[in-house]
Amino acid sequence: GQQVMQIPQYQHVQEGEDFTTYCNSSTTLSNIQWYKQRPGGHPVFLIQLVKSGEVKKQKRLTFQFGEAKKNSSLHITATQTTDVGTYFCAGPDFGNEKLTFGTGTRLTIIP
């Protein structure tokens, strides 16, 4: 079945440093979504990318979807303590309505 892997599993950064998480799917994706889960919370939708090579920005967050639609990345510039949490990518197989979530990258910030 479809597998979605993320690296790194954990990332500890000093406040103000940049952070990047990478997402790789074993199959081609029709789209990819990103979610953030705060400690003790539930996943919250951040963004969806649909087009090959698409790049979207939300303030300090930059999301990319690979040309082959099998990988994606999330980059946070100048991290803040509010960025703490686990970031998940999620994608469906073509023709599939369920989302398979990645393994997640847990971000902690050193003030």
Added chain:
Amino acid sequence: DTGVSQDPRHKITKRGQNVTFRCDPISEHNRLYWYRQTLGQGPEFLTYFQNEAQLEKSRLLSDRFSAERPKGSFSTLEIQRTEQGDSAMYLCASSSVKGAGNSPLHFGNGTRLTVT
């Protein structure tokens, strides 16, 4: 929009007992999903409904698990003869079908199950 509501928030049960969880989705959403999440892992798909029809079940879902959405509104997830391996957070999510791509999932706060 009152969000996705799940009940109970926590459930402690003894091995072998049956448990049932409830999920109330966002009212205008026609899709409802159940996921399971263990510590340090991503949400794992269990099943989903479009209106009252259960369209897909994970192969990981044993015959001890059953889900219903009788009137296309709230849903229940029942686990029979619970095992310690069933201990996890059970997340419900809803979405509406529109446009290109998959619609974003709106998650509830989850039901944390502990099987002793």
